[in-house]
Amino acid sequence: MKILVVDDDPDLLSLVCFALTQSGFVVVKATDVPSALQVFAAESPDLAILDINLPGGSGFDICTAIRRQSRIPVMMLTARGEEEDLVRALDLGADDYLTKPFSPRTLLARARALLRRAGLETGGSMTVGALRLDLEAHLLHVGEAPPVKLTKLESRLLQILIANAGNVVGTERLLTHVWGHRGSGDRQLLKQLVHRLRQKIEEDPAAPQVLQTAAGAGYRLEEKG
Amino acid sequence: MKILVVDDDPDLLSLVCFALTQSGFVVVKATDVPSALQVFAAESPDLAILDINLPGGSGFDICTAIRRQSRIPVMMLTARGEEEDLVRALDLGADDYLTKPFSPRTLLARARALLRRAGLETGGSMTVGALRLDLEAHLLHVGEAPPVKLTKLESRLLQILIANAGNVVGTERLLTHVWGHRGSGDRQLLKQLVHRLRQKIEEDPAAPQVLQTAAGAGYRLEEKG
DNA sequence: AGCGGATGTTACCGAAATGTCACCGCCGGG
DNA sequence: CCCGGCGGTGACATTTCGGTAACATCCGCT
Structure with missing residues (x-):
């Protein structure tokens, strides 16, 4: 089960990746929009976790691009209080969102739920x-x-x-x-x-x-x- | 196909029930924990949709009780931002969750997905x-x-x-x-x-x-x- | 209550998985 | 050069696991 994680904050990125890896997921990462799209195309992940605020664009762009060619579940990471952001995210076809700060446990639970919902859960x-x-x-x-x-x-x-x-x-x-x-x-x-x-x-x-x-x-x- | 819906908000409850009924489901309802358990026992629904905040207990209690005797799919309704709640719900054996507010369309889609996954929608x-x-x-x-x-x-x-x-x-x-x-x-x-x-x-x-x-x-x- | 089938419990066997021990060879530091 | 730590290997002991049987309970029905 491969997960694409896109975030420009190296601390958050490594925390998230560590949690996912520990749980047996394969993780591919990117820190900006162009490389995210490239990694997405190259790795065909089963789930994408996207931060909204990114250098060189936003998570919305990635989400839109992904939705043009795939129906994999997409989870967006939003800063607290950015209600319009998450409405927009859901409009663009995102499946779930998480408000920062969040616990790794929460992330895991939501990611699993998304994969299960998408029928992609493999049991591992x-x-x-x-x-x-x-x-x-x-x-x-x-x-x-x-x-x-x-x-x-x-x-x-x-x-x-x-x-x-x-x-x-x-x-x-x-x-x-x-x-x-x-x-x-x-x-x-x-x-x-x-x-x-x-x-x-x-x-x-x-x-x-x-x-x-x-x-x-x-x-x-x-x-x- | 019978669905148990538990919520103490009468507006939300009737909205949900209306949507489900319209789609051909049989709906049984409850507004508190004791009556929910009683209805569950009496009606043996195929799916349970539980609000978490209830008078006289919480949706967790219902979920736990249901899981003790059945493996029907359970969907929990959580208020936005209650991250801990949903982690706990999934831990207790809930199969999916929905964050309020949600659209009836979403609810229907998820409910169908759950029933399909449980292999219960096969009439035969x-x-x-x-x-x-x-x-x-x-x-x-x-x-x-x-x-x-x-x-x-x-x-x-x-x-x-x-x-x-x-x-x-x-x-x-x-x-x-x-x-x-x-x-x-x-x-x-x-x-x-x-x-x-x-x-x-x-x-x-x-x-x-x-x-x-x-x-x-x-x-x-x-x-x- | 009494019946019969369904389900849960306990026990035993042989096989496979796992844990333990003893010994080998390699290597770097007295 | 010998010693001691480390990793590799094989033999063997112990534990766990799956299959089976016999028996105990439970449950719905008459």
Whole structure:
């Protein structure tokens, strides 16, 4: 599930992206109107979250452009008290709006509701490169090949790795995400899980191409197509 | 198709009821929490539309009560800016929300979408491959053979499986769909129900061809004819 | 009340998932 | 050069999970 987030405030943008990524969404971002349109065309997101005040135009322009070619749900971010803005947003075809400031929890809930309403809710499936992880079925599709069956823990591990594809995810974060606050500090658990997962998804488990080790830090999922 | 509407504002209530009635729905109403629960029990509506602010309690209480015994779609009405409210509503198992003020047209569209999603707007039967499930009569037709009688729970289970034929449906989703928010987490119920259903519909219940297990995840209905 | 089917509970088995332990090899710092 | 930490690996123990059966309850109906 891919979400386009457009905002020119770097703090807000990274907060929003972090929250969405943590929840297993793939996020693509932009900070101005032209690049937003370009990213939209290139990435075909399933949902767009647009700030209204942007350099070089407004979120309305993006919304209009999106609506010309797509019916994906659009959520607008408005400053408090800008009633006319939100009326205009809804007129332009936006599906929901959020008044700043808002909590990440609220954002998540609304985003999910929008996707559900649009019938796009997958129960969760995430993609990176040629990998597609189905969180509900615990299946990993690799290109056209028959899907690989994963266990619960394996798919949780892949979930956070895919959500952070291309970046190293620290050992502690992995432990917490997969096992919760138990097992915190137990590297052995992670060692074994990584080992078992590699047996399933790596061509040559002894020379990992996908699930790579970041010595002394954690692991990283290679994000090439 | 029967819809329960709960709101203490008589103007809004009559507006909503008028719109729904015009569209061919049967509407039952209530203006406070106790009578809402009573009406719910007496009328078994297919959809509930609940205001949050009510005399004698809140829409949350109704939602919780409904979810304890049913999984019908619930739509909550929130005042603008009550972000926390709607997060809580969705947490409690509400399926959608609408921010006041809203247009009757929007309400209709959302209500229809919810009913469609719940598979309730089919006046009759669902089909996949050689299977045809009659939701009214709780009968399952397999090809030309004489129909199999199903119990209420069995047909609910088949309903969601058929609606997602070919895809794995997660254990939690099955539990929620069949038993409502109760029974959540009780895998044994599902085990037994699947077992009993297989006895009825599988050629060789020990080697299921139709209702297949997705280990560690859920079950899947084979969708070929 | 009494009946019969539907549903919920408990228990057991074998298989798969997960956790634990022991040992290997690598590498950098005394 | 040896030591100790770290990651990888395999073997084995423990736990969880799904299938099954037997039995207990519940529920609607006469």
